[in-house]
Amino acid sequence: MLRRATEHDVDTIRRLRNQQANRDASVTSHEISADEHAAWWTKASADPARRVLIYERGGTTAGVVNFFDIEGSTAAWGFFLDADGLAARGETLPAWIEVMRDATSYAFDDLGLDLLTGEVLEHNTVVRQMNRRFRFTEGTPQTRYADGREITVIPISLRKQDRRHQRTS
Template sequence: MLRGATDDDVDTIRRLRNQQANRDVSITSHEIGAAEHAAWWAAASVDPRRRVLIYVRDGETAGVVNFSDLDGTTGSWGFFLDAEGLAERDETLPAWIEVMREATTYAFDELGLDLLTGEVLEHNTVVRQMNRRFRFVEGAASQRGAVSVIPISLRREDRRKK
């Protein structure tokens, strides 16, 4: 299940984002401090072109989904999971599939998008494979600092349906 993030979720969002597994596959991989995170939340929580959602699995916060650059027909997205908690419960793969299904459904059915975009690190072959499973199309890689980033996109008419 996805629900809107609130002020009560801010510390949990930061804790999950700072898990090493999530930092390893993020464009910005430094540990995010309290002041930096507070500034991000202050801006994100009032930005009409953004949605920050909490992914809940079996009653537990299991991840965060971010939508940005929403303009009515297009938007960008990304997510991260509670890598440590899901691994302990041996639920990483089912949660990953579920959050992608719920997030793409939200993008097209709730937000009414026609095109959903995002980015993935070129070396993150596991995520790239899952993106293809969900019918995301990759663009040409570009260098962003020390990492190579691949744009991805999914059109409403190309998405997987239940």
């Protein structure tokens, strides 16, 4: 389940984003300070072209989904999960599938998008494989420098007509 993030979620969002697994999969890999996070939240929560959502699983916060640069029928997105908590409960894979299904449904059904974009680090082969499962296509890799390291980022995109639909029983 996805719901809008509130002030009450700010510390949890930062804690999850700072988990090592999430830092390893992000363009910015440094630990986010309280001041840096507060500044981000102030800007993000007031931005009409952004939605910060909390992914809940079994009544527990299990991740964060960000939609940004929402303009007309396009937007970019990214997400991270409670890697530590989900792994401890043995729920990582089902949560990952669920959040991607819920997020793409939100993008196309609630936001009314025709095109959803994002990016993934080249070395993150597991995420790239899951993206393909959800029918995202990859663009031309780009080299960037972030947090003192060279990284290769691959743009991804999914068109509404190409998305996977939920199976009905």
